[in-house]
Amino acid sequence: MQTVQSLLDGILMGGVYALAALGLSLIFGVLKITNFAHGAMMTIGMYTVYALCTGLGLNPYIALPIAIIFMFVLGFIIQRFLIKRIEQAPAHNQLLLTLGLAYIFENVILIIFSPNYKTISVGGFEKALHIGELTVAPAKLVAFCVVIVVTAAVYFLLYKTHIGKSIRAASQNDMGAKLMGIDVPNIRGIAFGIGVVCTGIAGGLLTPVMSFYPTLGESFQLKCFVIAVLGGMGNLWGALVSGLLIGVIESMSGYLLGGSWSDMIIYAVFILILFIRPTGLFGRRNRREN
Amino acid sequence: MALLLTAGFLLTGLSGCSSDNSKETIKIGSVHPLTGSMAYEGQAMVNAQKIAIDKINSEGGINGRKLELVVRDSLGTSSGAANAALKLTNSGVVALTGTYTSGSAQVVSRTAEKTGIPLVITVASSDNLLSNGYKYTFRIQPSVSVFSKNFLQYLSYFKTDDMKTVAFIYENSNYGTGIAEYIKEHIDETGLEIVGMLPYASSTSTLSTEVTKLASLNPDLLVPVGYYSDQNLLMKEILERDIHFNKIVGCANGAFSDAKFLKTYGTQVDGILDINYRYNPNSEETAYMLEKYKEVYGEDIPVHAIYGYESIMVIADALKRCSDPDDPAALRDAIAASKITDHVLPQGVIEFDEKGENINSAGVLVEIKDGKHVIVFPEEYSEKGE
Numbered sequence: 237m238q239t240v241q242s243l244l245d246g247i248l249m250g251g252v253y254a255l256a257a258l259g260l261s262l263i264f265g266v267l268k269i270t271n272f273a274h275g276a277m278m279t280i281g282m283y284t285v286y287a288l289c290t291g292l293g294l295n296p297y298i299a300l301p302i303a304i305i306f307m308f309v310l311g312f313i314i315q316r317f318l319i320k321r322i323e324q325a326p327a328h329n330q331l332l333l334t335l336g337l338a339y340i341f342e343n344v345i346l347i348i349f350s351p352n353y354k355t356i357s358v359g360g361f362e363k364a365l366h367i368g369e370l371t372v373a374p375a376k377l378v379a380f381c382v383v384i385v386v387t388a389a390v391y392f393l394l395y396k397t398h399i400g401k402s403i404r405a406a407s408q409n410d411m412g413a414k415l416m417g418i419d420v421p422n423i424r425g426i427a428f429g430i431g432v433v434c435t436g437i438a439g440g441l442l443t444p445v446m447s448f449y450p451t452l453g454e455s456f457q458l459k460c461f462v463i464a465v466l467g468g469m470g471n472l473w474g475a476l477v478s479g480l481l482i483g484v485i486e487s488m489s490g491y492l493l494g495g496s497w498s499d500m501i502i503y504a505v506f507i508l509i510l511f512i513r514p515t516g517l518f519g520r521r522n523r524r525e526n
Numbered sequence: 527m528a529l530l531l532t533a534g535f536l537l538t539g540l541s542g543c544s545s546d547n548s549k550e551t552i553k554i555g556s557v558h559p560l561t562g563s564m565a566y567e568g569q570a571m572v573n574a575q576k577i578a579i580d581k582i583n584s585e586g587g588i589n590g591r592k593l594e595l596v597v598r599d600s601l602g603t604s605s606g607a608a609n610a611a612l613k614l615t616n617s618g619v620v621a622l623t624g625t626y627t628s629g630s631a632q633v634v635s636r637t638a639e640k641t642g643i644p645l646v647i648t649v650a651s652s653d654n655l656l657s658n659g660y661k662y663t664f665r666i667q668p669s670v671s672v673f674s675k676n677f678l679q680y681l682s683y684f685k686t687d688d689m690k691t692v693a694f695i696y697e698n699s700n701y702g703t704g705i706a707e708y709i710k711e712h713i714d715e716t717g718l719e720i721v722g723m724l725p726y727a728s729s730t731s732t733l734s735t736e737v738t739k740l741a742s743l744n745p746d747l748l749v750p751v752g753y754y755s756d757q758n759l760l761m762k763e764i765l766e767r768d769i770h771f772n773k774i775v776g777c778a779n780g781a782f783s784d785a786k787f788l789k790t791y792g793t794q795v796d797g798i799l800d801i802n803y804r805y806n807p808n809s810e811e812t813a814y815m816l817e818k819y820k821e822v823y824g825e826d827i828p829v830h831a832i833y834g835y836e837s838i839m840v841i842a843d844a845l846k847r848c849s850d851p852d853d854p855a856a857l858r859d860a861i862a863a864s865k866i867t868d869h870v871l872p873q874g875v876i877e878f879d880e881k882g883e884n885i886n887s888a889g890v891l892v893e894i895k896d897g898k899h900v901i902v903f904p905e906e907y908s909e910k911g912e
Contacts, residue, residue, distance in 0.1 A: 238738050245734035343561065351565030353755055355790055364766040371767045373734075446731060447758045451563045455729045490735040495726030496698040 237369045242491035243484060248376040250483015251383040252438050252445075256456055257463035258387060258475040259434030265470025266407040266427040269319060270327075272334040275457030276341035277432050281307055281439030282354075282448045283345050289356050289443075296356050297378065300440045304433050311432030315425040338453075345450040353447040361444060379441035386437055387476050390430065394472070403427045407470075435460070462506050466516050474518030481517075551594035552587075552851055554579075554841055555614030557624035557634055558648075558834075559602035566754075568626055571648055571834035572597050574827060575623065577818050578838035588845045593838075604629045611637040620845075620854050621646060621861075623837045626830075628652030628700060635663040644858040646837045649830050651778065652700050656881045662858055664882040666840060666871070667803060667833045670701060673778040673889050674708035676801050677749075680891045681716055683903040684775055684799055685747075693722035693745035695736055695760065697752040702728075705751050705777050721745050728756045737763040740771075748774045750782075757781035758790070765794055776800035783892055783899060785826040793897040801889045804901060805832050806872040807909050815870055836870055872907040 260274045271277075284306050288299035314337070322330050364371040394400035405413040406423045414420050442448070463482050467474025482502055489501040509517060556575055558568035575595055583592045596619055598610035607630030611622060615637060622638055622645040625631045631650035638645035639660045647655070647665040651673070656663060668676070694709070696702035706723060713720055722743045724736050737760065740748065748771045750760055758781050764771070775798075776782040782800035805812040815835055819827040827835075844860035845851045866876040874886040891903035901909045 238742055241738045242735045245732065245738070249732050249734070346561060346565060351561075351569055353566060353758070353786065355758070357790070362766065363768060373763070373766050442731075446762075447755045449563060449566065449755065451561075451565075455731065487732070487735050490726070491739065494724065495730060495733070495736055498730070499727060 238491065239488075241370055242487045244370060244372065245376075246484035246487025247480055248372070248380045248483070249487065250480040251380040252441055252479075253456075253459055253463055253483055254476045254479020255383045255386060255441075256435045256438035257460040257467070257479050258390065258472060259431040259438075260460045261464040261467060261470055261472065261475040262390070262434065263428055263431035264464065266403055266431075267315070267319065267323065267424055269323070269330055270334070270461075271431070272331060272457065273337040273341060274334075274435055274460055275453030275455070276338040277307070277311075277453070278435045278439035278456055278460075279345060279448070279450060279453035280310070280341055281436030282443050282452070283349055283450075284436070285440040285443050286349070286354050286356060286448075296358060296440065296443050300382075300437065303436060303440050307433045307436030308429040311429035312425040314432075315428035316421065319428060320421065320424070338457075342450050342453070349450065351450060353449050354443075355447045356443045358444045373445070375441075375444040379445065382437065382441055386434065387472065390434065391472055393430070399423070399426065459502075462502065466506060466509060468516035468518040471516070471518045474516060478517060551592045552845065553594050553596050553617070553619040554838065555611070555617075555619035555622045555643075556595055556597045557600045557607050557610045557614065557622060557630065558597070558626055559606075559630075560597070560599040562602035563755075564602045564626060567649075567828065567830060568600070568602070570828045570831040571626060573823050574815070574819060574831035574834035575648075575838050577815065577822065578835045578842075581814070581818075582838070582842045588842065588851055591851070593842065593845075595838075600625055600627075600630050602627065602630070604633045606630075608633040608637065615641045615643050619643065620852065620857055621841050623648055623834070623841070625650055628655060631655055635660055638662040641854075642858070643854040644861055646840055646861065648833045648837045651704075653704060656883055660882070664840075664861055664878050664884075666836055666876065666884045666887065668887040668889050669883070670704040670778075671708055672887055673801055674705050674712075676889045676891075677705075677709055677775075677777045678712055678715060680801060680903050683891055684773060685716070685718075686773075689746040689773065690719060691721045691743075691745045692716075692718045692747040692749060693720070693724065693740060693743050694749045694751070695722075695724040695726070695733075695740065696750065697728040697756055698725035699728065701778070702751045706749070709749070709777070718747065726752075726756065728753050730756060730759070733759050733763055736760070737767065737769065740764075741767070741769045744771075746772045749777060750774065750779060751777050753780040754784060754786075758787065761787075761791065761795065765791065774798045776802070778802055778889065782894070783829050785828065785899075788894065788897055788899065795894050796896065798894045799902075800892050802892055803829050803832065804872055804890050804892055804899075804907075805829075805870050807901060807907060809868065809870055811868065812870045832870055836876075839869060840864060840866065840876065872901070 263271050284303040285296050285299045288294050289296050322333050361374045364373050402418045402423045406420045463478045467478035486498045490498045558571045560568050579593045579595050600607035600610050607625050611634040624634050626649050628650045631647050635645055639662050644662045649667050651670045653669050653671050694706040696706040779800045781787045783802040848856045848860035850856050872890045873888045877885050879885050890901045890907050892899050893902045901907050
């Protein structure tokens with residue numbers, strides 16, 4: 237039963253990792269940019285929800301939709317005014333810009349909210365649900381459900397709508413998309429915005445789960461990166477499955493070997509999989525569109 | 527214009543070198559993490575130091591000269607701390623204070639030794655910090671082994687006859703492992719049997735698995751050791767799942783003795799004990815420090831910050847006794863000869879051994895009663911509950 241409990245805990249936490257990584261994967265897929273400010277943007281999501289909760293007395297789940305709008309606008313603006321300028325730049329310049337942004341975000345949060353640990357408690361969520369011998373924290377269960385809904389929504393948006401078609405077109409062939417009359421600059425902004433929203437939601441969903449502080453995103457940044465690469469950069473379902481996988485590996489290795497082992501096992505599995513499949517678990521064979 | 531400015535700088539520079547510097551402030555350097563994951567703790571430490579500085583200055587300073595705190599961010603890293611310490615020693619401080627983490631303390635103590643400017647460690651608990659034979663480093667806080675020894679000494683207070691098994695859940699760096707391993711080594715003296723040792727990385731985002739394991743081990747005594755955010759995670763999971771442990775006793779726990787912890791959980795965490803640093807409730811100066819901190823910063827002083835306050839008091843006391851307050855070597859000797867009876871710590875006289883260790887340093891046993899922290903042991907510092 238303990239094994240099942242650990243498995244369940246891993247899946248629930250993995251869902252949240254997956255959503256954060258989904259944003260990173262999407263941004264890379266469309267813009268070919270590795271966003272090193274992704275973890276910091278997750279923290280922004282957390283603090284936006286926190287600000288709405290404490291400022292307006294909202295429930296975090298009601299604050300979340302408002303935070304989504306804010307995150308989208310933030311992402312859109314960042315892409316249009318900053319990322320756009322380095323799209324053709326060498327990789328190290330892209331790294332410097334996004335990493336620089338991460339530091340700016342972290343420190344702005346530090347100045348506004350102080351370095352204090354923050355927690356949010358949701359009324360009625362203090363006690364876990366008991367299902368037979370298993371226990372589930374309500375906040376984690378809600379988070380998992382939201383993750384599934386959001387992932388499905390992003391999939392729908394990308395594959396069933398006109399905007400989605402435009403995003404995919406712009407990611408496959410910039411010039412071709414322009415010639416077809418697609419407003420490529422704005423489409424890229426929208427894609428980046430969606431990516432930021434994903435990580436922002438993941439952050440917001442974690443606010444009732446754990447205490448947070450300005451530099452918390454750093455520990456998620458690397459995990460997101462591992463998940464996105466494992467799932468195949470740009471592959472949405474790959475990110476979801478890899479996220480769950482990482483969550484389960486983390487939880488099960490903690491259960492079987494002890495918490496100190498979790499990170500090591502995650503990276504060992506990561507390296508092993510990359511040896512066998514360099515494009516990730518779900519990445520397409522090495523083939524570059526040109 | 528530029529010439530005038532240069533001349534101006536030269537003049538001020540010259541006046542600094544002249545022998546009559548009685549008008550100048552005496553600078554004390556402070557190296558603490560002000561950004562990064564330990565920024566909250568670092569800032570609190572500096573805040574408490576400022577209160578001590580203001581107190582000394584309002585009482586006339588050191589023979590009429592005011593104290594000034596020069597603060598540098600250690601970024602929470604060893605390299606950041608080394609940089610900060612170097613800049614401070616170049617800016618004319620007579621003493622250094624810091625650093626909250628043991629890694630940083632190690633590099634700053636090396637700087638202190640090299641430059642001959644004494645370092646008073648506020649908080650840094652690693653045991654081997656003072657084992658280098660350095661002459662310029664002093665530590666007022668209890669080390670890891672002091673806390674662990676205290677745990678064994680205070681056991682009689684909370685150990686009942688039917689308490690047979692114990693499990694440890696601790697963060698896996700020097701601090702958590704150090705405490706857990708020390709107690710494990712001496713477990714025979716306690717009559718307890720260890721049923722679980724659960725280390726975890728403090729950066730973890732979940733402790734579900736560990737809590738599941740603890741629930742099945744169901745030890746009579748649970749000993750958690752860790753920093754604020756991870757220990758908060760632990761308590762949240764325990765409360766959420768309604769798991770009841772017979773007794774929970776933290777050792778130098780970063781969350782249990784923190785005021786925020788009580789704000790979050792209120793009376794739900796009643797009965798939890800923690801061996802930790804704390805103020806001396808019988809001292810008048812403590813009352814002043816508590817009140818002033820709350821007045822200026824709007825919250826209760828975090829326990830570790832008390833050592834920030836006392837570090838300034840130790841230096842000020844030495845400055846008053848020392849032959850030349852501008853000579854760091856003389857100041858070093860004065861600190862080494864400290865015998866401070868009136869202070870805010872729950873211990874006897876503050877005096878240092880030849881290693882620079884505060885001889886009588888000790889933690890106290892704090893219990894959460896009605897959602898408040900109350901010192902329950904040793905008896906001379908026990909509070910009745912406010």
